[in-house]
Amino acid sequence: MTESISANAGEDGGLPSTDEAALERLKRFGGGKLLGEMITLYLEAAPERLRAARTGLETSDIKATEMALHALKSSSAQLGAMRMQRLCERGEALARSGTLENVAGLVSSLEEEFPRVQDWLERARRPEVA
Amino acid sequence: MNTVAVVEDNADNRLLLQAILDGLYEVVEYENGVDALAGLAAQLPDLVLLDISLPGMDGNEILARIRADDQLRRLPVIALTAHAMAGDREKYLSAGFNDYITKPIVDESLLLSAMEKWIAAGRDGKI
Secondary structure, three states: OOOOOOOOHHHHOOOOOOOHHHHHHHHHHHHHHHHHHHHHHHHHHHHHHHHHHHHHHHOOOHHHHHHHHHHHHHHHHHHOOHHHHHHHHHHHHHHHOOOOOOHHHHHHHHHHHHHHHHHHHHHHHOHHHO | OOEEEEEOOOHHHHHHHHHHHOOOOEEEEEOOHHHHHHHHHHOOOOEEEEEOOOOOOOHHHHHHHHHOOOOOOOOOEEEEEOOOOOOHHHHHHHHOOOEEEEOOOOOHHHHHHHHHHHHHHHHOOOO
């Protein structure tokens, strides 16, 4: 694994960021067309959900933060954005337990991770370039 | 062709289910509980796929209303959830869901076989 070590690499134990198998699965469900549409929807919705999580934190709205992280977890998992899925899962679990303490760090990690996932998905959407 | 109602607020999940069910079922989509309850009563499907985490009325509340309604109570309803905590399955089944499928959908055959099983049970009056 050649990826540089980020501030929270210790928490993530060097687990992979993304999973190609998820993309292959989507192709099996509905071909390149479904994969492309799913990627487009994800790239539209993920920044909105990150913003909603951030706003939830700023306004101490536990439920809104939890809902935003839950939705982002679900779509990240389906598209193979595994590190995002794990970060969301931890944040969602904290929010569900009634605290937003330590969630801000996870949301910052998500904001850092998203551009990498975006690059990866944009490449997957244009298979001829790969 | 049997009709399946999908109650799901996220467009990506609706698109995915539409792709998996394409050609197998007639799919009717609802984005929230209010629309779903009105729509189900107007056009009774053969089965409902119900997301749990919905804004406003969540899946548990929608299910409770379905089970309390004379016209809807015998509908087969499968919970779709990304929560997947230990003990969830029992919790959803005891709440009155007929089955429970976790997201992300990895093996579509699990979903499709659960749907077939519960559509048959509904048709045979076993719900």
